[in-house]
Amino acid sequence: MRPKVLLVEDSTSLAVLYKQYVKDEPFDLFHVETGREAIAFIERNVPQLIILDLKLPDMSGEDILDWIAEHQVPTAVVIATAHGSVDIAVSLIQKGAKDFLEKPIKADRLKTSIALHLKQAKLEHLVEDIEAKFDRNRFHGFLGSCLPMQAVYKIIDSVAPTSASVFINGESGTGKEVCAEAIHQESQRNKKPFIAINCGAIPKDLMESEVFGHVKGAFTGATADRKGAASLANGGTLFLDELCEMDLEMQKKLLRFLQTGTFTPLGATKEMKVDVRIICATNRDPLKEVEEGRFREDLYYRVHVVPIEMPALRERGNDIAILANHFLKMYAKEDNKKFSGINRDAEALLKKYNWPGNVRQLQNIIRNIVVLNDEAKLSVSHLPEQILKQSASARSNHTPAATIAAREVIAPTINEQPIPTELESSPQAIEAAPTANKPQTIRPMWQIEREAIQNAIDYCDGNVLNAAVLLELSPSTVYRKKQAWESEDETTAS
Structure with missing residues (x-):
């Protein structure tokens, strides 16, 4: 058609x-x-x-x-x-x-x-x-349909029915725990508990007790027996977030538990056996942690069976707008506010922002806007200073690639020489200057300009508007010059 x-x-x-x-x-x-x-x-x-x-x-x-x-x-x-x-x-x-x-x-x-x-x-x-073959805008706790997230959904579908250990890597706020819960919900263990532990939030001395539990009198303050996360997750899934924060001695005990499925509660003498699936996550580079001696190599290979890389929010394209609209409507409904959508110019700024805090940061910013305002549309005036400042900084500090390309075209053509001082510019100095350093030819500026503009257009895959922006010229100027050259070429050809 x-x-x-x-x-x-x-x-x-x-x-x-x-x-x-x-x-x-x-x-x-x-x-x-x-x-x-x-x-x-x-x-x-x-x-x-x-x-x-x-x-x-x-x-x-x-x-x-x-x-x-x-x-x-x-x-x-x-x-x-x-x-x-x-x-x-x-x-x-x-x-x-x-x-x-x-x-x-x-x-x-x-x-x-x-x-x-x-x-x-x-x-x-x-x-x-x-x-469309595997497109989903919603997947358990996730929102978004960009290609990196579709890849995540597909891995979850494949690994969830198995018993394989999963290692989730990604920046803070990208949704690693949501990913772990999605795996649990897609698995045959979904009727059993999902227990999550943040290894970076638990003091070193309490970690063993949190994971394996303790018996009464095991340490000062242990006034009763207490089940650990491993026991609570029996039959289900144990999610160990920020695993690289765990100290080496505890990593050794965790490795034994993963290999045998058994553990001994702190202060007890009898081993316990449980059936638990382990999912781990970190926001660090695990191989770098291994190289620097902070993460056991044998534990790394034990838990790093199926890796999942969570994309940063800045890499998710239009998902940013989908998530922002979702949070806006959700909080507007909760707080009985008027917000129903986001203006296009505000949406464009949200998409361009770097989002160092990822989805968590976006969620908090939208929450703040809804709390402090009550209008039908979220506009640029509602956005916090860090988003506006980054946009302004990007415009002022941007060094156009095509401008650099243009300079590279011009520089060798003119064969630039250092600007002479007053002594060097005397007739004697000029006469003594070696002729080898003089440019062989001087091309007309219109030829250099045409070549630079054409290079910029080629660099932008034929998009004249983008080329004009990179060259810091008016689009109408680029169009006018291009049309004039094309007309001249047609006249010459005829």
Whole structure:
């Protein structure tokens, strides 16, 4: 089936011209003149791409873009704008538009843009098809459907029915305990207890008692027998979080327990045997801990049977928005607040933030916003300073890769020499300077500029807007120069 492209343009003459441009292209171009007609068309048959004029008789292009975002329509939008509205078009890209075309749109530019975005839409559709085979937005306590999380879900499905030990690795706040509980719930042990111990939160002297229990009189303050986590988890699952925090002597006793399934409570003389599945987790690099002598190598190989790597929140893409919306609605319901969603610009900042505290940090920030505010939408003004500061810092400190590439193009061409001092610039010094250091040729600046801009566009895979941002130039300037060069090339060829 041929892809569908919807042109929303109130000028019939321009629409006829654009249709003529693409009449031989492998897609179908449909034309509507108003915003209402566009929405009606999208509701009937979603196109893969929409070319959207900013100014329409009944509503603005921005209104239609907002409607598309609100209804989560799976389509790409390219803004068609007059020269004076380029800044507006750039702002709409921050709201979800993929690109913009500056009027008057030339044939090559129109065909190239449509082909590029249809190709991108096709690739995204293929990824969605692959994900759909095992896609889940919810999995026990997890939310999110990004590829790294889908991989986690698949490993859980595979390992849960077995008795194999699982070792979960990931930064703090990524959901290691949620992962362990999911394994337990998917296993045949799900009717038995799930017992969790944080090895980093228990004092060294109490660890053995917490895991294996003790008898009355085993130590000062032991006024009665007490079952440890190993006994409490009998038949079920014992989750040892932050295992690398456990001291070496306790690691030795744990290893014996894992090998034999038996242990002796502190102060007792009789061994006990239990049937427990062990799941361990850490936020450290376990191999580095082994190398530095803080983690027993034999224990590492005993527990590291099936590893699961929990992705950091910053690596989960759109899951950030899914989680933020979930927490927002959950806390709004709990506290009887009005919040029902997140504005696109605020959502974009949430996605760009680094999230050193991962899901736990996101949850706390949303909780704080709901407690202190009561509005229908979460906006940029609600976000804490650390998120806004990182966004501003990223913009001010960013060194564009394409700018570096441009400098690399320019530097060897001009063959830069050190700026001479007053003595060095005297006629005698100039006469004495070796001719070998002089540049062989001086190229015109327009050639260097063209090469730098083309390098940037190639670096951005043909995305002129991204290239303009990296070059720190106005997108309209890049488009104008590119079109001028293309026209010159056509004239020369003819």
